[in-house]
Amino acid sequence: MVVCGDDGLAHRLAAELRGVYGEQVTLVVPPNERTVRPPVVGRARAASAALLDRVVNATVGRGPGAPGGNGSGGGNGEPPRGERLLETVEPSEAVLAEAGVEQAVALALVYEDDETNIRAALTARRLNPRLRLVLRLYNRRLGQHIEELLDQAATLAGNDAAAGDASTVVLSDADTAAPALAATAVAGTSKVVQTDELLLRAVERPPPAPGQVADPGLCTLALLSATSSDPAGADGSEGSGEQGPRLLPDPAEVAAATGRGTVVLEQVSYSAGAPLATGRGVAGVPPFASLFSRRLRWSLAGMIGCVVALAVALSVVTGIHPLSAFYLTLLDMFAIDDPAIGKSLGRQILQLLSGLVGLLMLPVLLAAVLEALGTFRTASALRKPPRGLGGHVVLLGLGKIGTRVLTRLRELHIPVVCVESDPEARGLAVARRLRVPVVLGDVTQEGVLEAAKIHRAHALMAVTSADTTNLEAVLYARSVRPDLRVVLRLYDDDFATAVYRTLRAAHPHAQTRSRSVTHLAAPAFAGAMLGRQILGAIPVERRVLLFAVVDVGGHPQLEGRTVQDAFRAGAWRVLALEGRPDVDERHVLRAEDRVLLAATRRGLAELLGRRGAPGRPGGPTGEGL
Numbered sequence: 062m063v064v065c066g067d068d069g070l071a072h073r074l075a076a077e078l079r080g081v082y083g084e085q086v087t088l089v090v091p092p093n094e095r096t097v098r099p100p101v102v103g104r105a106r107a108a109s110a111a112l113l114d115r116v117v118n119a120t121v122g123r124g125p126g127a128p129g130g131n132g133s134g135g136g137n138g139e140p141p142r143g144e145r146l147l148e149t150v151e152p153s154e155a156v157l158a159e160a161g162v163e164q165a166v167a168l169a170l171v172y173e174d175d176e177t178n179i180r181a182a183l184t185a186r187r188l189n190p191r192l193r194l195v196l197r198l199y200n201r202r203l204g205q206h207i208e209e210l211l212d213q214a215a216t217l218a219g220n221d222a223a224a225g226d227a228s229t230v231v232l233s234d235a236d237t238a239a240p241a242l243a244a245t246a247v248a249g250t251s252k253v254v255q256t257d258e259l260l261l262r263a264v265e266r267p268p269p270a271p272g273q274v275a276d277p278g279l280c281t282l283a284l285l286s287a288t289s290s291d292p293a294g295a296d297g298s299e300g301s302g303e304q305g306p307r308l309l310p311d312p313a314e315v316a317a318a319t320g321r322g323t324v325v326l327e328q329v330s331y332s333a334g335a336p337l338a339t340g341r342g343v344a345g346v347p348p349f350a351s352l353f354s355r356r357l358r359w360s361l362a363g364m365i366g367c368v369v370a371l372a373v374a375l376s377v378v379t380g381i382h383p384l385s386a387f388y389l390t391l392l393d394m395f396a397i398d399d400p401a402i403g404k405s406l407g408r409q410i411l412q413l414l415s416g417l418v419g420l421l422m423l424p425v426l427l428a429a430v431l432e433a434l435g436t437f438r439t440a441s442a443l444r445k446p447p448r449g450l451g452g453h454v455v456l457l458g459l460g461k462i463g464t465r466v467l468t469r470l471r472e473l474h475i476p477v478v479c480v481e482s483d484p485e486a487r488g489l490a491v492a493r494r495l496r497v498p499v500v501l502g503d504v505t506q507e508g509v510l511e512a513a514k515i516h517r518a519h520a521l522m523a524v525t526s527a528d529t530t531n532l533e534a535v536l537y538a539r540s541v542r543p544d545l546r547v548v549l550r551l552y553d554d555d556f557a558t559a560v561y562r563t564l565r566a567a568h569p570h571a572q573t574r575s576r577s578v579t580h581l582a583a584p585a586f587a588g589a590m591l592g593r594q595i596l597g598a599i600p601v602e603r604r605v606l607l608f609a610v611v612d613v614g615g616h617p618q619l620e621g622r623t624v625q626d627a628f629r630a631g632a633w634r635v636l637a638l639e640g641r642p643d644v645d646e647r648h649v650l651r652a653e654d655r656v657l658l659a660a661t662r663r664g665l666a667e668l669l670g671r672r673g674a675p676g677r678p679g680g681p682t683g684e685g686l
Contacts, residue, residue: 062078062084062085062086062087062165062166062167062168062169062590063086063087063089063157063160063161063162063165063167063168063169064078064086064087064088064089064168064169064171065089065090065152065157065160065168065169065170065171065172065181066089066090066169066170066171066172066197067090067091067172067173068171068173068579069552069579070171070197070234070579070582070583070586071088071089071090071169071171072088072090073579073580073583074169074171074583074586074587075088075144076583077583077584077586077587077662078587078590079144081587081662081663081666082587082591082666083666085144085145086144086145087144087145087146087147087160087161087165088144088145088146088147089146089147089148089149089152089156089160090146090147090148091148091149091150092148092149092150147159147160151177151181152170152172152177152181152184153184154184154188157181157184157185157188158188162185162188162189162192163188163189164189165189165192166192166193167192167193167194167195167590167591167592168182168185168192168193168194168195169195169197169586169589169590170182170185170194170195170196170197171195171197171234171586172197173197175198175199175200175203178196178197178198179196179198179207182194182196182207182211182229183211186211186214186215186218187214190214190215190218191215191228192228193228193229193230193590193592194211194228194229194230195229195230195231195232195586195589195590196208196229196230196231196232197232197233197234197586198231198232198233199233199235199461201231201233201236204231204233205231207229207231208229208230208231211228211229212228212229215228215229230589232582232585232586232589233465234578234579234581234582234586235461235462235464235465235578236465237581237582237585238462238465238578238581238582239462239465239466239468239469240469240599242462242466242469242522242524242548242550242578242581243466243469243470243473243475243522261279261326261327261328261608261636261637262326262327263282263324263325263326263327263599263606264324264325264326264327265285265322265323265324266322266323266324266325267322268319268320268321268322268323279325279326279327279328279636280325280326280634280636280659281310281312281315281323281324281325281326282308282309282323282324282325282326282601282606282659283306283307283308283309283310283323283324283601283606284306284307284310284314284315284318284321284322284323285306285321285322285323285324285601285602286305286306286321286602306601306602306604307631308601308604308606308631308661309606309629309630309631309632309633309634309659309660309661309664310630310631311628311630314630324601326636326659357425357428357429357432360425360428361425361429364418364421364422364425367418368387368390368391368394368418369387371390371411371414371415371418372386372387372390373386374407374411375389375390375408375411378405378407378408378411379405379407379408390411390415393411393412393415393416393419394415394416394418394419394422395419396416396419398412400412443489443492443493443498443499443501444496444497444498444499445498445500446478446498446500446512446513446514447498450476450478450498450514450517451514451517451518452476452517452518452519453475453476453477453478453514453517453518453519454470454475454476454477454478454518454519454520454521454522455477455478455479455480455510455513455514455515455518455520455521455522455538456470456477456478456479456480456522456524457479457480457504457521457522457523457524457525457530457531457534458480458481458523458524458525458526459479459481459483459486459487459488459489459491459492459499460486460487460488460524460525460526461487462524462550462578463479463481463488463524463525464487464488464491466522466524467479467488467491467492467495467497468491468495471495471497477497477498478497478498478499478500478513478514478518479492479497479498479499479500479513480499480500480502480504480509480510480513481499481500481501482501482502482503482504484501500512500513504525504530504533504534505530505533505534510534510537510538510541511541515538515541515542515545516541516542518542518545519546520545520546520547520548521534521535521538521545521546521547521548522547522548523535523547523548523549523550524548524550525550528551528552528556531549531550531551532549532551532560535547535549535564539564539567539568543568544568547564550577550578551577552577557577580605581600581605584605584607584662585607587662588607588609588665591669596608596609596610596657604661605661605662606659606660606661607658607659607660607661607662607665608636608657608658608659608660609657609658609660609665610639610655610656610657610658611655611656611658611668612654612655613650613651613652613653613654613655613656614652614653614654615652616668616669618668619635619650619656619668620650620651620652621649621650621651622649622650623646623647623648623649623650624644624645624646624647624648624650625646625647627650629664631661631664632660632661632663632664632667632668633658633659633660633661633664633665633668634658634659634660635650635656635657635658636656636657636658636659637656637657638650638654638655638656638657639654639655639656639657
């Protein structure tokens with residue numbers, strides 16, 4: 062396996078392939094990685110100091126099986142098993158050939174620049190038509206076209222992509238992590254996994270009261286850590302045995318567990334094409350209700366009421382038809398009717414009142430025209446938070462991750478207020494299209510969070526690219542609202558754990574979560590390199606549970622077994638079959654079936670018969686983030 066990248070995702074992906082699945086990995090990174098602190102990945106931190114020494118192997122052309130390149134060390138300065146490092150500015154054809162792309166099984170291109178990934182993918186496809194490609198692209202529409210182009214090139218070169226796993230997979234770390242980040246910030250919503258036929262969500266439920274039986278939903282995905290309610294606990298990050306979270310427990314474990322919350326799976330209805338929010342305009346046109354202010358709408362309603370009342374009174378006084386009375390009232394209002402000289406006293410009084418109402422209506426009509434013009438003029442501008450806004454989510458940062466999180470929150474019909482310091486940020490166009498209020502300003506400056514109504518917010522999501530900015534914003538928000546739910550995006554895992562524990566201890570009655578985008582995205586990229594379709598990954602405390610679509614054929618653990626017998630506690634569980642909305646536990650899985658699985662990372666590795674089976678010496682012991 063070859064991994065090329067220029068940020069933390071490349072390191073985490075290489076560690077995922079090497080530590081969980083036991084693959085031989087060649088990691089290609091820029092030379093300036095010497096000055097960048099690589100992320101901490103599980104228990105392989107002791108080997109991080111030896112990563113750069115492996116450039117010697119690349120220089121002399123030694124492969125993974127050379128001395129020092131395929132050892133089992135890692136705890137004493139020796140290179141981890143099956144890893145090789147190349148340092149280069151860009152993945153040119155010579156570099157890809159040196160990395161062994163012509164003999165590799167899969168190549169992951171996870172540079173932050175889409176153009177770099179596309180250029181390298183085209184080169185790699187020419188070098189090895191049978192190579193499984195995994196690309197990291199932010200532009201989803203372009204990614205679809207590139208995927209079709211590369212698959213077509215592989216087919217024409219003699220590699221039938223339809224005969225096995227897809228030869229090209231385009232993923233986005235933002236799309237993979239955004240649902241989990243958005244779900245973490247909102248109570249009552251949960252992690253969602255969508256397939257072509259159904260929509261599933263994982264819901265966290267507290268322990269049932271004595272004498273009550275909890276609803277198991279479709280199935281129980283996890284038993285939460287016994288320390289999850291402890292303010293000083295690590296939310297399962299260091300739990301073990303019965304104290305830590307248990308993924309995919311069997312029914313006996315669920316029945317025996319008392320005082321522990323659960324994560325259950327539910328099926329929810331889905332309506333394709335549903336509007337993101339009620340009252341939105343169509344094709345960029347603002348809704349009718351937003352053209353006029355509330356006070357102006359009441360003024361117009363009052364004027365219409367006066368006209369109707371005058372018309373009814375004129376019909377009663379003069380005895381004419383109501384429609385004629387309404388017509389004469391309008392003529393009197395606009396001063397185009399003859400004076401009621403020689404008419405009855407009632408008619409004359411009503412004419413004077415109609416003229417007075419007409420004078421009052423002129424400024425109201427003028428105000429309505431000006432407000433409508435102002436609304437259309439500012440329809441393309443950023444909205445400001447309304448005065449009475451409350452119960453919303455304050456989202457800090459509208460970069461690559463923040464934009465995806467914003468879209469996800471609006472799909473869940475959750476009110477959002479964004480804070481962004483860069484007036485040219487890519488997410489501002491999305492916020493403008495979704496008519497989401499935005500506060501432009503540095504979140505570390507006084508008054509910016511107040512403008513976002515942080516004192517009445519439901520949650521704060523700090524997803525900027527700067528750890529210190531996220532931490533400073535959260536600490537200031539907690540000083541304003543000690544019980545505010547906060548979600549931090551932090552790069553360093555040790556730093557995230559320390560911040561998490563401190564905030565939990567200082568604010569025991571508030572919910573705090575720290576999430577790493579690369580940690581959430583790496584399992585999906587690793588799964589794609591191994592030829593599986595990973596639909597999503599959800600965090601269970603500090604661990605990860607994967608949802609994947611797997612062909613039953615070729616897997617003896619599934620083929621010929623019933624759905625109930627195919628379940629392995631702590632490893633995998635069949636949730637649904639393709640073409641079947643309901644799962645019958647007595648259904649016998651056939652080779653032509655495709656199933657939706659919930660699995661741990663090690664469970665999927667064991668299911669495919671890879672070298673990353675549980676208990677392999679030297680591998681990480683947990684499913685932690």
